[in-house]
Amino acid sequence: MRMDERKKQVLAAIVQDYILTGEPVGSRTIARRYNLGVSPATIRNEMADLEEMGLLEQPHTSAGRIPSDYGYRYYVDCLMEPEKLTPAEEEYVRQRYNQKMLEIEQVLEETARLLSEMTAYTAIALGPNQNNAILEQVQILPVHSTNKALLVAVTSTGMVEHRIFTIPGNVTTEDLTRISRVLNASLQGIALEELRQAVLRDIYREVAQHRGLIKQVIDLLQQILALEGSEKVYLEGILNILSQPEFKNLEKVKEILAFLEREEALRRIFKATPGSGLTIRIGQENKEEGIDKCSVVTISYAVEGKIMGKVGLLGPTRMHYSRVISVLQCVADSLSRSLTQFYR
Amino acid sequence: MRMDERKKQVLAAIVQDYILTGEPVGSRTIARRYNLGVSPATIRNEMADLEEMGLLEQPHTSAGRIPSDYGYRYYVDCLMEPEKLTPAEEEYVRQRYNQKMLEIEQVLEETARLLSEMTAYTAIALGPNQNNAILEQVQILPVHSTNKALLVAVTSTGMVEHRIFTIPGNVTTEDLTRISRVLNASLQGIALEELRQAVLRDIYREVAQHRGLIKQVIDLLQQILALEGSEKVYLEGILNILSQPEFKNLEKVKEILAFLEREEALRRIFKATPGSGLTIRIGQENKEEGIDKCSVVTISYAVEGKIMGKVGLLGPTRMHYSRVISVLQCVADSLSRSLTQFYR
DNA sequence: ATTAGCACTCTTAAGGCCAGAGTGCTAAGA
DNA sequence: TCTTAGCACTCTGGCCTTAAGAGTGCTAAT
Numbered sequence: 001m002r003m004d005e006r007k008k009q010v011l012a013a014i015v016q017d018y019i020l021t022g023e024p025v026g027s028r029t030i031a032r033r034y035n036l037g038v039s040p041a042t043i044r045n046e047m048a049d050l051e052e053m054g055l056l057e058q059p060h061t062s063a064g065r066i067p068s069d070y071g072y073r074y075y076v077d078c079l080m081e082p083e084k085l086t087p088a089e090e091e092y093v094r095q096r097y098n099q100k101m102l103e104i105e106q107v108l109e110e111t112a113r114l115l116s117e118m119t120a121y122t123a124i125a126l127g128p129n130q131n132n133a134i135l136e137q138v139q140i141l142p143v144h145s146t147n148k149a150l151l152v153a154v155t156s157t158g159m160v161e162h163r164i165f166t167i168p169g170n171v172t173t174e175d176l177t178r179i180s181r182v183l184n185a186s187l188q189g190i191a192l193e194e195l196r197q198a199v200l201r202d203i204y205r206e207v208a209q210h211r212g213l214i215k216q217v218i219d220l221l222q223q224i225l226a227l228e229g230s231e232k233v234y235l236e237g238i239l240n241i242l243s244q245p246e247f248k249n250l251e252k253v254k255e256i257l258a259f260l261e262r263e264e265a266l267r268r269i270f271k272a273t274p275g276s277g278l279t280i281r282i283g284q285e286n287k288e289e290g291i292d293k294c295s296v297v298t299i300s301y302a303v304e305g306k307i308m309g310k311v312g313l314l315g316p317t318r319m320h321y322s323r324v325i326s327v328l329q330c331v332a333d334s335l336s337r338s339l340t341q342f343y344r
Numbered sequence: 345m346r347m348d349e350r351k352k353q354v355l356a357a358i359v360q361d362y363i364l365t366g367e368p369v370g371s372r373t374i375a376r377r378y379n380l381g382v383s384p385a386t387i388r389n390e391m392a393d394l395e396e397m398g399l400l401e402q403p404h405t406s407a408g409r410i411p412s413d414y415g416y417r418y419y420v421d422c423l424m425e426p427e428k429l430t431p432a433e434e435e436y437v438r439q440r441y442n443q444k445m446l447e448i449e450q451v452l453e454e455t456a457r458l459l460s461e462m463t464a465y466t467a468i469a470l471g472p473n474q475n476n477a478i479l480e481q482v483q484i485l486p487v488h489s490t491n492k493a494l495l496v497a498v499t500s501t502g503m504v505e506h507r508i509f510t511i512p513g514n515v516t517t518e519d520l521t522r523i524s525r526v527l528n529a530s531l532q533g534i535a536l537e538e539l540r541q542a543v544l545r546d547i548y549r550e551v552a553q554h555r556g557l558i559k560q561v562i563d564l565l566q567q568i569l570a571l572e573g574s575e576k577v578y579l580e581g582i583l584n585i586l587s588q589p590e591f592k593n594l595e596k597v598k599e600i601l602a603f604l605e606r607e608e609a610l611r612r613i614f615k616a617t618p619g620s621g622l623t624i625r626i627g628q629e630n631k632e633e634g635i636d637k638c639s640v641v642t643i644s645y646a647v648e649g650k651i652m653g654k655v656g657l658l659g660p661t662r663m664h665y666s667r668v669i670s671v672l673q674c675v676a677d678s679l680s681r682s683l684t685q686f687y688r
Numbered sequence: 689a690t691t692a693g694c695a696c697t698c699t700t701a702a703g704g705c706c707a708g709a710g711t712g713c714t715a716a717g718a
Numbered sequence: 719t720c721t722t723a724g725c726a727c728t729c730t731g732g733c734c735t736t737a738a739g740a741g742t743g744c745t746a747a748t
Contacts (some may be wrong), residue, residue: 001551027708041722044711062729064711102492102508135487143498146448150504153494154487159492162504164446239601249592250586257583341488370741385691405729406698406741 001053009036010046011055012062014233015067019318022245024064069283069317076280076321085330093330097338104158108234111311113334118327121315126270127232128157128283128308133225135187140180142173149176149219157308161224166214171189182206232336233266246316259290269296269308276300283317295319299328303343347396347651353380353422354390355399359411359419360395363662366589368408376430401405413627420624420665427485427666429674437674441682448502452578455655462582462671470614470653471576472501477569479531484524486517493520495564501652505568511557519554526550536645577610603634614654627661640664645680647687
């Protein structure tokens with residue numbers, strides 16, 4: 001069966017109405033609210049067709065229709081018109097990023113908060129990808145009166161990481177300072193892939209003793225920089241999702257909360273999306289357990305064109321897609337701009 | 345009315361039964377399950393007395409009785425017998441703390457996880473009190489190719505904090521190193537109250553230029569060390585509380601989730617408890633909004649006798665108090681031991 | 689002081705009923 | 719051939735009634 005113009009109009013009307021009201025929508029409603037110039041009966045026929053095509057479904061015989069996952073997909077791909085934010089909203093976003101924010105963690109936390117606030121869905125933000133990060137600064141500090149030391153590393157992504165580790169008893173504060181200086185000189189600006197070989201040899205030559213300690217530090221650095229999925233995850237507006245009528249059932253709530261509690265799962269929903277731009281995952285397109293009744297829209301943020309990380313919104317499949325997309329684009333844009341400024 | 349022996353037995357039986365089953369308990373049940381040697385009718389009379397005394401209440405005329413907040417309070421204070429953990433459980437706790445844990449953040453996160461796992465309630469842990477903390481290490485690192493610097497501070501509580509801040513254009517890396525050295529020498533081992541006056545003058549004398557920068561750094565340090573309520577809060581097992589039958593009502597769930605989302609509120613429930621030892625807050629004894637149907641049991645952890653912070657469990661007033669107390673005591677003990685070892 | 693007995697109350701689950709909403713089909717009209 | 723009016727049919731959800739069950743409070747007897 002082909003998708004003629006009127007079928008598209010009917011589908012669009014149903015999706016829009018359902019997103020708005022949350023109630024299954026019937027032929028009368030469509031005929032009354034959307035001027036398609038045909039009678040309910042005609043619309044009924046179209047609806048039957050659309051159901052056969054898998055774009056609509058019926059909760060039960062005498063209810064109206066609701067969009068299926070495929071229905072939403074078709075709507076999002078072919079029918080939806082972008083909803084512009086109002087100038088006031090755009091201004092509001094810009095102003096939120098005008099506060100002085102010096103730590104990238106804060107910026108991302110604020111971003112998640114802003115997103116959830118503007119959409120009443122649950123916002124997720126992923127910290128900058130550390131995979132291709134470059135070391136900016138390395139420093140080893142003694143921890144007073146213990147046999148421990150603190151490794152501080154600043155990466156090119158602006159993340160500051162620290163690890164405490166145990167050092168041999170015979171290492172003095174001066175040793176640590178010297179090692180810091182050597183490491184810093186050798187490692188600064190170096191990506192992790194290049195690390196192991198040549199540089200290492202140089203370092204060893206410079207600081208003959210303390211090989212073990214240096215190896216330990218290098219391992220920690222690799223952990224910080226290279227570890228898959230070490231990105232921080234920021235979550236805001238868990239409560240929001242409970243106001244959605246689809247989650248008035250406690251079992252559903254538990255399912256989704258169980259999902260939100262697992263940080264690796266949150267990370268995976270970003271990993272599963274292609275590198276750049278906007279991604280929409282509708283219902284069962286989500287492979288993670290517990291969110292097959294949800295949609296996730298994600299977008300990447302970038303610094304000077306280079307993708308750093310992602311932010312996204314999680315809501316029911318009956319999500320206000322056009323608004324969510326506009327909000328995400330606007331916020332990701334401001335975020336990218338803000339970070340670019342930060343790094344300069 | 346006086347509280348004779350039999351009244352106590354009846355109250356204890358009702359509380360215990362209600363904690364176990366979650367159902368209002370009737371006179372028959374008590375007579376059958378707990379051998380008090382009297383008939384249901386006698387127990388009914390006692391129950392009527394206990395209700396008049398405000399220790400029990402009746403959901404409706406023809407239901408059994410449930411304990412009131414006062415009933416729980418009396419039970420906790422006078423009737424409850426401590427429930428020992430099994431040796432296996434104690435061993436399990438000890439073993440969980442035997443993993444090598446180098447960062448105090450990790451330890452607290454693990455503690456919260458362990459608590460929620462062992463009790464099926466929601467666990468909250470509060471990071472070490474920074475109020476009387478002493479500076480162990482201060483270091484200012486340049487952030488490569490920007491006009492920003494990174495301040496790293498290690499406190500005597502084992503917390504590592506960092507802040508990025510903007511520096512004037514004319515400050516060189518060497519300046520930063522020198523300032524770090526001076527600061528470190530002057531501030532190490534100093535509590536914050538002593539900071540402002542004398543020491544400051546010394547520092548200024550040593551590093552004549554860069555007064556503004558130093559002032560900025562000191563401000564940041566005070567922020568890190570002195571700020572009321574800067575302690576980190578660790579939360580685990582939100583999902584657990586939803587399995588409690590008292591939260592099968594979605595409104596209740598929203599209320600409590602709204603509470604758990606507000607970090608300052610979480611902090612306040614610890615602030616409200618006296619300095620040391622175990623505290624139990626039942627129902628309306630909690631002054632925070634949204635948890636007046638909950639109980640909170642908290643306990644402090646300490647290093648070498650000095651109180652560092654607190655951990656606690658949040659559940660419905662129908663909480664398994666004796667078990668919660670035992671678990672908290674066991675865990676706080678292991679936690680304190682583990683931290684003491686860490687600081688040595 | 690205790691207890692058996694009993695009338696009474698209240699909740700909850702189940703069943704029946706009905707209005708409302710919406711459909712699918714058929715047959716007539718454009 | 720497409721559209722539409724009309725109508726019978728279906729399903730849900732609210733509402734009422736009913737009945738069972740649980741538990742109480744009171745009274746009178748032990």
